[in-house]
Amino acid sequence: MNFIAYDGSGIDGGLYTRVLGWADGAPSWLDQLIKVWSAIGLGLFALFMLYAWWRARSADSVVMARVLASPVIVVVAYAxxxxxxxxxxxxxPCQQLNVRNTLEACPGAGDWSFPSNHSVIAFAAATALVFAYRRIGWYAYLAAALMAASRVWVGVHYPHDVAVGALVGVLVGLPLALLAGRAAPLVDRLRGGPLGPFLGTGPAPAFGVAGR
Structure with missing residues (x-):
């Protein structure tokens, strides 16, 4: 049994067609830039995570635990x-409204629209990262917002698909990111073993407060 109607056009179909009109009237270079971003931009979030891991090698174990949890959080949110x-x-929407001029090819039947996977992945990643490194997380949130908007611009999602996708990413990511710091003792133990070169040694002890 379905919780909402198969046809989401009654929610914000008008806004969807308006966005397509903006895309149709935009310069070709802008459309192509957004199309490429929409297709491969999720890779940027992997780079955010990689950069956060590199920095966390010299950070305390709570930070490293949160960074290591970020890809797990994304997988859980996606599931x-x-x-x-x-x-x-x-x-x-491109199927329901029979739109043929979308920037991205309209997915086939059975490739459901609600919520947007791209939005969920992007916002879950940003939520996980903001608890490890606030600045990286906020950059990731900006990229996530651009990713969500691009999915409507290229014609494959209604606005409500990406909005709810963002909400799902945050709601799943938030409690898991908060819990991830509790794995710090495990990171401490692993840092003393074979995974030490991968996990780093953490911050150097402060002068006169060795072992803190």
Whole structure:
């Protein structure tokens, strides 16, 4: 049984078609830039995580635990979203409204629209990272917002798909990111073993307060 109608156009179909009109009237270079970003931009979040890991090698174990948890949090958020997609089974707007001039090819039947996987992944990653390094996290949130907007611009999602996707990413990511710091004792132990070169040694003890 579905919780909402298969046809999501009654929610914000008008806004969706307006955004497509903006895309149609935009310069070609801008459309192509957004299209490329929408297709491969999720890779930037992997780079954010990699950079956070590199910095965390010299940070305390709480930070490293949160950084290491970030890809796990993304996977959990994606899995939760897949369940939600299967419950709702909302048709893509380009299918429902029979739109043929979208920047990205319209996904086939059965590739459900609600919520947006791209938004979930991006916002879950940003939520995980902001607890490790605030500045990296806020940059990731900005990138996540641009990713969400791009999915509507290229024509494969309604605005409500990406908005709820962002919400799912944050709601799944928030409690898991808070819990991740509790794995710090495990990171401490692993840093003294074969994984030490990968996990780093943490911050140097303060002068006169060795072992702190």
């Amino acid at each position: 939760a979203n897949s369940v939600l997609k299967g419950l709702v089974e909302e048709n893509r």
